[in-house]
Structure formats: structure tokens, C-alpha cells
Amino acid sequence: MVKKKILVTGGAGFIGGNFVQYMVNKYPEYDIYNLDLLTYAGDLTKHRDIETKDNYHFVKADIADRETIMLLFEKEKFDYVVHFAAESHVDRSITDPSIFVLTNVLGTQVLLDAAKEVGVTKFVHVSTDEVYGELDFDPTTFFTEETPLQPNSPYSASKASSDLLVRAYHETFDLPVNITRCSNNYGPYHFPEKLIPLTISRVLNDQKVPVYGDGKNIRDWLHVIDHCAAIDLVMHEGVNGEVYNIGGHNERTNLEVVKTIITTLGKSEGLIEFVKDRLGHDKRYAIDPTKLEQLGWKPTYTFETGISQTIQWYLDNKEWWEQIISGEYKGYFERQYTV
Structure with a gap:
């Protein structure tokens, strides 16, 4: 029996990395290919436990490198593509938008061309609720799949652009696609520049925790394993051409998240340091996932359970995030994969 081949782009990142582990362990009958360029947030050490499995394969490549990507698709004839690879940090997009356009827009186009060329069964494009812009503080309002795209940062604008490309390839070339748009993820292996792991690592080291503005910006939090299960379902059962939130x-609120972490770790709220607000900082994100729930998905983590387990994971895995902060993780590819 020929194994199905699943290409996961950005599989050395946070969400993509958790998805790679989820798929490798759940589907031994699939060959899982992890493609990543290993930029600053790409960390392969998280895959030590699976890198010797027969159904796991790593490919170091840039999704914007058309020649390399086309040759790879021609050789492997992937059945599915799950596309996570993206520059994703809003602050970095404000400092240098160009790399976000190169990776998130042009890189996505290259992958779409390659997927079209080999005739994939499904191309799943993993996007973000940030493409919808912001909501006000009315708790009865939510993003739906019909909410207009109104991105407010260079990062979210680049993701919205890639979403539209994916849609266009479905409409023009009949490429079988789905687009997923998620709320803020948290959980194991989250790169320490993001709010929750940054707060945990700084609180454990008794360092000040920066909070933008007044800390009242609201986010809807999704445990990364719930996200992985949702993408798995969409990949197998999603209706071609559809978007799923x-x-x-x-x-x-961001301040509530920070205070929860500080309280759980038994530290003082005096560690909180309010800093100048981020440019174009969206007030609130909140998703209505009814459409996906009708497909058969439900989140299994409450925030209380998930954040408690996540904090404990960071306590139990200090070696991982300390080597990220120190930069030691960057040499792992050369040590492990270079002959």
C-alpha cells in the first residue's frame, strides 16, 4: 500500500510543529514531510522524539524559492499540503513589512503553483482571525466566515493577501482548497517572544513583564492541540473552497492573561510594566466557530485547564525555552542533519 504524503510547511514553528507531531503520531500510515527554512523562530529540537520515526521527513527550504519547491513537488507528488509557513509576529511586521510580503504572499503563490502542477487532493491554508481587523468590546459580536477582510497591520494584510490568492486558485483553477482562520494559540513549544511564553519566562526569572497600553485588548485563546485537531478534520472533511473559523x-484581556500567569506562579503583580501601545493595536478578536462545529469539531480545552497545563509544561521544560532564549537552538540543524 502506498502511503499518502502530507507536506506541512512551517513545521519547525509553534503551531506547525505541534501539528507535525500530532500527525506523525496519529497517522503512522501517512508520510509527513516537514518543510521549513529555519528562520529565527524555526526550532527543530522540539522534534527530537519523532525525528527517527519512519514516517517523518524534514526538508530545509524556502517556500519562496520557486525552483526548489517545484522540483520537490515533482519528486514527491504530495497528496496534501497544510500551509503554516509564515512570518507571524506583528511587531516585526511593523519594523520590516517587506519580508512578510515575500514569505506570506509570494511564498504562498509558489506553493499554490506547485500544488496545481501535481494535482494535490487538498491544499489547506492556515490563516488568522487578524485578517478581519478588529471588533469593538460588545461581547455579542463575533467574526464569522462572512466578515469582510479589513487587516490593520502589515502582518495581517500579508495574510489576507495570501487568503485571497488561495481563494483565486480555487475559483480559477479548481484547486481543492480550504482556508482556516484561528484565534490566538497557546500551548507547548510557543516561541518566547509571544505574550504567554514571554510572560512565563520573565516571571520565572523575576523580570518585568511588558504590557501594551492599558492591557485591555481582548483575544480569544485557542489551545494549539485543539487547533491541530480542527485542521486534521478540515483536511479530511472540509468542503472544497470553504473557509472555516x-x-x-x-x-x-491581555492583562487578565498576564495576571493569571503571575498568580499561578506565586509572584507579585509588581512585575507588570505598562509600555507604549503597539501601533494599530486591534481592540478585540473573537471567533464564531459554528461552521466548523457543524463539521464535527469542538474545543476540548477550557482556558483555565489549558493555561494551567501550559504553565506546568514551561516549568517542566525549562531546558527547551532557555536554549531558545540563549540562541543555542540555532545550531541544531547543522549538528543533527549535516553530514
Whole structure:
């Protein structure tokens, strides 16, 4: 029996990395290919436990490198593509938008061309609720799949652009696609520049925790494993051409999240340091995931359970995030994969 081949782009990142582990362990009958360029947030050490499995394969490549990507698709004839690879940090997009356009827009186009060329069964494009812009603080309003795209940062604008390309390839070339748009993820292996892991690592080291503005910006939090299960379902059962929102029904202000972590770790709220607000900082994100729930998905983590387990994971895995902060993780590819 020929194994189905699943290409996961950005599989050395946070969400993509968790998805790679999820798929490798759940589907031994699939060959899982992890393609990643290993930029600053690409970390292969998280895959130590699976890198010797027969159904896991790593490919170091740039999704914007057309020649390399086309040759790879021609050789492997992938059945599915799950596309996570993206520059994703809003602050970095404000400092340098160009790399976001190159990776998130042009890189996505290259992958779409390659997928069209080999005739994939499904191309799943993993996007973000940030493409919808912002909501006000009315708790009865939510993003739906019909909400107009109104991105407010260079990052979210680049993701919205890639979403539209994916849609166009379905409409023009009949490429079988789905687009997923998720709320803020959290969980194991989250790169320490993002709010939750940054707060945990700084609180454990008794360092000040920066909070933008007044800390009242609201985000809907989704545990990364719930996200992985949702993408798995969409890949196998999603209706071609459809968009699916993935949300956790866990709205919290940034300040509430920080205070929860500080309290759990038994530290003082005096560690909180309010800093100048981010440019174009969206007030609130909240997702209505009804459409995906009708497909058969439900989140299994409450925020209380998920954040408690996540904090404990960071306590139990200090070696991982300390080597990220120190930069030691960057040499792992050369040590492990270079002959």
C-alpha cells in the first residue's frame, strides 16, 4: 500500500510543529514531510522524539524559492499540503513589512503553483482571525466566515493577501482548497517572544513583564492541540473552497492573561510594566466557530485547564525555552542533519 504524503510547511514553528507531531503520531500510515527554512523562530529540537520515526521527513527550504519547491513537488507528488509557513509576529511586521510580503504572499503563490502542477487532493491554508481587523468590546459580536477582510497591520494584510490568492486558485483553477482562520494559540513549544511564553519566562526569572497600553485588548485563546485537531478534520472533511473559523470561546484581556500567569506562579503583580501601545493595536478578536462545529469539531480545552497545563509544561521544560532564549537552538540543524 502506498502511503499518502502530507507536506506541512512551517513545521519547525509553534503551531506547525505541534501539528507535525500530532500527525506523525496519529497517522503512522501517512508520510509527513516537514518543510521549513529555519528562520529565527524555526526550532527543530522540539522534534527530537519523532525525528527517527519512519514516517517523518524534514526538508530545509524556502517556500519562496520557486525552483526548489517545484522540483520537490515533482519528486514527491504530495497528496496534501497544510500551509503554516509564515512570518507571524506583528511587531516585526511593523519594523520590516517587506519580508512578510515575500514569505506570506509570494511564498504562498509558489506553493499554490506547485500544488496545481501535481494535482494535490487538498491544499489547506492556515490563516488568522487578524485578517478581519478588529471588533469593538460588545461581547455579542463575533467574526464569522462572512466578515469582510479589513487587516490593520502589515502582518495581517500579508495574510489576507495570501487568503485571497488561495481563494483565486480555487475559483480559477479548481484547486481543492480550504482556508482556516484561528484565534490566538497557546500551548507547548510557543516561541518566547509571544505574550504567554514571554510572560512565563520573565516571571520565572523575576523580570518585568511588558504590557501594551492599558492591557485591555481582548483575544480569544485557542489551545494549539485543539487547533491541530480542527485542521486534521478540515483536511479530511472540509468542503472544497470553504473557509472555516477556529476559535476557543476563551476571551481574555491581555492583562487578565498576564495576571493569571503571575498568580499561578506565586509572584507579585509588581512585575507588570505598562509600555507604549503597539501601533494599530486591534481592540478585540473573537471567533464564531459554528461552521466548523457543524463539521464535527469542538474545543476540548477550557482556558483555565489549558493555561494551567501550559504553565506546568514551561516549568517542566525549562531546558527547551532557555536554549531558545540563549540562541543555542540555532545550531541544531547543522549538528543533527549535516553530514
